[in-house]
Amino acid sequence: MIADPLCLYDFCLETDGAVAVITASVERAQDLKQKPVYVMSSEHGGHRDWGRAFAWYGMPDETFASSGHKSVADRMYAKAGVGPGDVDVALLYDHFTPMVLMQLEDYGFCGKGEGGPFVESGAIRFDGGAIPVNTHGGQLSECYIIGMTHIVEAVEQLRGTAINQVADAEIALVSGGPAHLPVSGMLLRR
Amino acid sequence: MSEKARALPGEFIRIGMDTWTEPYWQAAKEGRLTAAQCSDCDHFRMPPSPFCPECLSQNLSWPELSGRGVLFSYCVCTRSPFPGKAADMLYIPGIVELPDAGNVRLVANIVDVTPEEVEIGMALTVRFHAIADGWAIPIFAPAR
Numbered sequence: 001m002i003a004d005p006l007c008l009y010d011f012c013l014e015t016d017g018a019v020a021v022i023t024a025s026v027e028r029a030q031d032l033k034q035k036p037v038y039v040m041s042s043e044h045g046g047h048r049d050w051g052r053a054f055a056w057y058g059m060p061d062e063t064f065a066s067s068g069h070k071s072v073a074d075r076m077y078a079k080a081g082v083g084p085g086d087v088d089v090a091l092l093y094d095h096f097t098p099m100v101l102m103q104l105e106d107y108g109f110c111g112k113g114e115g116g117p118f119v120e121s122g123a124i125r126f127d128g129g130a131i132p133v134n135t136h137g138g139q140l141s142e143c144y145i146i147g148m149t150h151i152v153e154a155v156e157q158l159r160g161t162a163i164n165q166v167a168d169a170e171i172a173l174v175s176g177g178p179a180h181l182p183v184s185g186m187l188l189r190r
Numbered sequence: 191m192s193e194k195a196r197a198l199p200g201e202f203i204r205i206g207m208d209t210w211t212e213p214y215w216q217a218a219k220e221g222r223l224t225a226a227q228c229s230d231c232d233h234f235r236m237p238p239s240p241f242c243p244e245c246l247s248q249n250l251s252w253p254e255l256s257g258r259g260v261l262f263s264y265c266v267c268t269r270s271p272f273p274g275k276a277a278d279m280l281y282i283p284g285i286v287e288l289p290d291a292g293n294v295r296l297v298a299n300i301v302d303v304t305p306e307e308v309e310i311g312m313a314l315t316v317r318f319h320a321i322a323d324g325w326a327i328p329i330f331a332p333a334r
Contacts, residue, residue: 004266004305053237057262057285057295 010097012139019148037158040080040171040187047071051180066112067102067178069185076185077108084108087187088169089157090124090131091150094138099178104133107173107185126164135164150174158190192306195266195282197299197329200321202272210238213252218326223316224252225291234292257316259286259330262295266305282308286330302331 001007029036050059050068057064077083084107092103101115109131110118118124124133136142136153143149154172156162162169169190176184207215210226217224226238229249233242240248264284270276284300287293299319300308314330321327 002267002269004268048243052243053239055297056237057297058236058293 006096006098009140012095012144013141015143015145017143017145019145019152021148021151035159037155037172037188037190040082040189041076042184042186043072043076043079044176044182044184045072046181046183051183054180056180065102067099067106067183068181069103069106069175069178069183072183072185073107076187080187082171082187084131087131087171087173089135089154089166090133090173091136091138091154091175092133092173093147093150093175093177094134094140095144095177097140100133103175103178104131107175126166132164132166135162135166147174147176154188158188160190192304193280194302194304195280195300195308197301197319198271198281199276199279200319200327202275203321203327204323205321205325205327210240210250213250214238215325217252217254218318218328219324221318221326223255223257223288223328225255225288225294227251227253227291234288234294236291236294236296253291255288256290258290258333259288259296259314259316261285261300261308261310261312261314261330262287263310264300264308266308280305284308284330286314296328298327299329300331301329307332 002011024032046068050063092100094100101119104110104115104118105112123130126132126135135157136149151174153162154174157166157169157172172188174186174188205215214224225234225236227234228242228245228247229251230247231242231245233244235243238250262285264282267281267283268278270278282300284298286296286298313333315333316328316330318326319329
């Protein structure tokens, strides 16, 4: 037990490593060696009543137990013209297990307060889950490169080259660390 | 009787400050609890950011508070926060609401209470805990 009720495995790993993300125009990307994936939308920011500073806890009761992503998620889906039901695989920032539960709620995969039972039902499992989450093991199990490996996994899933490949993955969600603002979310498609 | 929570060992706690936060730490050093209040619209804000989120004024006052707090949430920890330097200890980081400062919330150690006794909503009172370089931080104990 580290910080009741969080145990050792509820905290992410500590890892040294690096990821390079290369972006290009759609036109230019057609001629590149690796198969591109496309950004549908990318939102960065949040709401003024959540996360005003690193240890600011003055948010209203209805958002205290949240990841602070809802306003970013709503804009992200609206700009892409899709909803949570269209997402085939979700790479949710997993520095701490409870923040994954709350992102599932904020990104609309389940209702508010239902994150725990949703996970217990098997809904985020790779094999047969409604929304596979962190198919690479994430920061809890694979490594912690501060969110960058979630982008790598999303790209691999959409290219069809992931180790734990979600069949026919077309749209992937990548979230940036729940913390004080700004937070972020992005939808990628093949 | 189970063990009571204590404050983190002060000799390992160092703080930095700037123009906006210094009055808070100066008051704590002198045994006073204060919070930043906008001089133009009376809105309290902690931490003391340069601009008031309600009216954008930069005029601040630092009223002396009663020292009363209410526990909003907490977490029981038992592993050493300074591995190799300090032993494992029972400490309880808590979020404390200050009713005479517009209910702004501070993060502070909750002391002199057992894990069984600590509860959301309990009444607290401030104490000051010496840390490195002659400074002090507010901690909270059950109000009696």
